Amino acid sequence: MATGLDELLDSSGFIPHGACLLWRPDILMLHVASDILIGLSYFSIPVALTYFVMRRRDVAFGWVALLFALFIIACGTTHFMSVWTLWTPDYVLEGLVKVVTALASLATAAALWWLMPRLLALPSPRELEASNRALALEVATRREMETRYSSFFNNLAEALFIVRVEPDGDFAFEAINPALARATGLDPERLRGKRVGDALGPEVAEAIVPRYTQCRDRGESIDYEETLDLPVGQRVFHTMLVPVKDAAGRVIQILGSGRDVTERKRLQEEVVQTSKLATLGTLAAGMAHEMSQPLNVIRLWTENTLNRLQENLLEPARAEKALKLVIEQTDRMGKLIDHVRTFGRRDGGGMRAFHPANCVQSAVELVRHQYALEDIEIVESSDSAQLPVTGRPLELEQVILNLFSNARDAIVALRATGGKAGRIMVAVSDDPDRQSVVIQVTDDGGGIDPSVLPQIFDPFFTTKEVGKGSGLGLSIGYGIIDGMGGRIEARNVELEGGSRGVRFSITLPSQPVASSDREVSHA
Template sequence: MSIWDWLLNPSGLTPHGFCLSWAPGLVTIHVVSDVLIGLSYFSIPLAIAAFVRRRPDLQYGWVAYLFVAFILACGTTHLMAILTLWVPAYGIEGLIKMATAILSIATAAILWPLIPRAAALPSVAQLEQLNLRLRESEAEARLSNLELERRVAERTSQLERANAQLTEALAERSQAQQALARNEAEYRASFEAAAVGKIQTDPLTGKYIRVNRAFAHMLGYEPEDLIGQDGWSFTWPEDREEGREGYARLLAGEVSTYHREKRYLRRDGQPVWGRLSGSIVRDPETNEPLLSIGVVEDIDERHKAQAALETAKRDLEDMVEARTAALRQRDLLLREVYHRVKNNLQIVDSLLVMQARQVSDPGAKEALLSLRSRVYALGLVHHQLMGSTNLSTFDVAPFLHELSTNVVEGGADQNIELNVEAIPLEVGLDFAIPLGLLVTELVTNALKHAFPGRPGTIDVMLRRGADGSIALIVADNGVGYAADGAHAGGTGSGLGASIIKGLVLQMGGMMSVAGDKGTRVEIRFAAPVAS
């Protein structure tokens, strides 16, 4: 028997239709039922397969394909039932039923363990609740994002403002640096071009920070050779101790300037004499020393001449002793000279007062009193020199206060308030006399013209400019020279104006006058070098 015979007609069996006696009604019922069942079995797996393909996210989608195979096999058995009504293909039917049985057992074996897992899957209500929570979380996230965006925008705005301020600050700093660079260049040019030696040292270590070419060549070096060197090592050994003592007083603030003639040590080992004038730059807030500044004048030729003169006169010891005694008497004689000059000027002052009392002409009387103020200024200069320590210089601040007070008290008929503000400044006779006369003329001019029958204020100031120059300022809150041509701070044609112009020219100064609110006269001139 061949395989086809076994599949289609095993052992000559009869088809199922024979069992139904080929009754048309029964055959029709079985055929129609199996056809409908088969078609249903074939349509159901196709629907399941289409659903699974549209839902690739299903967790157990492969089980659906197993159901598809099982149901298709079941549908095939019903179709075979129709075939076996007429064809005894019981072998094929058996094989199909065997495949259906295997798929059924496999589906059942796999399905039961999956039931707890499938039951654990969230329900539709749970999914809707989870979706609701998810939407609430999304809403909160959007609100958080909006708040974050607001904060980011606010922070960005703050950063932009800070960046603008930083840019502005950098621009201001750049301008300040440029101005500082210009000032530094100007100062360096002035520093290097000076004919005398100039030095800058660290006030605590004494090391050179900057020296100009004149000083370096005086010692036989180039400027760069001295930078960072100890300044005391270039002082002649025998002069170091005394120099340190004087410098210690300057550093402690006991004196404002340091003047000394001393010997320096040249590169070739020989001494060279120099006259040192030094001062300390201090922090305006803490008063701590920041920088030592010195001016060194080469006086070696003068000292060599003195040494040669002393050598030539070595055998004239008695004359040297007499000269020494005379030098010891110099202070006494100078004080006596100053005293006598002051007394003589006081006599002249008394004569002027007596003469003014005898004169009836107001103009002549005013001229005598003006002359008296000038004489008083000269006498006060000699009085200050007589009381100074070195008989050559004195502090100009108390001098200006006493002088201005005397002029106001002697010339004011109404209530005039006087304010004197002057920096400490050591001046000599040649500087003090024209300065005192200038103050006398300017204060007298203000008393005469600024306050016609009313009280007022006169300010006398002596200041030091940033460039080291000195400014004398005499200001009042009177009517101003625009209202009275005679009160023009020395710009008129009278005797007082001529004296003021001559004194300004003598001091090498420059004068400016402002008359918007009262009168302000400012005279600038170079600072005096005390000797």
């Protein structure tokens, strides 16, 4: 027997459901009213849901809402079917509607359980509100910080700048602060985003790009002094560069600060010059003695020769000897005069590479004879020194002369109290490992009171009587050595034979001279 859809839907063999309720109007009304109300409500819910999903496009898992809508429509339909089957026994159709409802319910239930962890993870409105409040606070704090830092950046007297390291390794200005703009005469707006070479012109760029490169490649802070030709004229800056790295440790930015030290340098140079003149003053007495010696020899030999000439007793050999002696003595005086001349000159020239052993040698020559008269011996050892250092030779010589002079004073003072002293040891040696040259000046003058040792490089600190020392010598020396990138230290030493003394050690870095350094003037 073939059964078509019509046959399947044929309800002629069934009795309507109302019959089960014995067609009691009150029971019928109860079912009809309840089912219709339920059905209507169920039909309205998906409309509301769909409307919500449509309006709130950001609702997570919107498709679940649509699935839920389908499920609830199906539920509503079953209720309308219940009303329908009270009078019309279309139970097969009702069954099919229930199948659809069952599938939709099953899918919705499964989806709900499957989504549960993720639904639970969705922030609740309260949580969202809390996090919004936190964000608002953070924004406010950051704004305040930004104001504070931009106020630092904009109002600090220190010249500040930020340089970006480009992917190709070149440098571009991100920002410069007003102090820098004022000090240099550069325009912050025109500089922003520009590569250093384009922004500053080739000459200035040539001077500063190697510094930026050094900071970028080493990944370390560096500081240095530089003389720059700027729109406002030639200025000396003490500049510090600090690298900023990304997570991979690559330098992506350089923060720079600079202080205009032009005026300070000028004053420093004046103080050095003053001190040099003072040193010259103390040397004047020695010089007078040194000059009087050859003059005396010349006078005695010429008088002698003249005397013999007048008495007709002058042999040619004696005359020749006398004249040669006179020439030798004038040479000796000429050298002394040359030395005084170069020493007194204002040394405005640039820094250059030189061998410190030569400075030590000429300092020794200047005082050796004078000290020998006071029975003070200068013992030298400078055989191993080969490395060159950078600076001004005459300034280093001045420092060493000052150390000699202090050593001499210590020796004389120790003798005055009955002590035995009279040796100044000077040694110049290379330290190839650290690429530096070490100059040591050691005396046997009894040493320095350990309690004043830390102060001896302070300006105007002196242990000498009023009028005997300005208290500037060592502090100027400290400045000169510092300017050469080196350091000077003092310590008490025990010498062989039981005597004690002070050892000054000057350590100077030996490095090839960069072209940009040559013009940098140090005091």
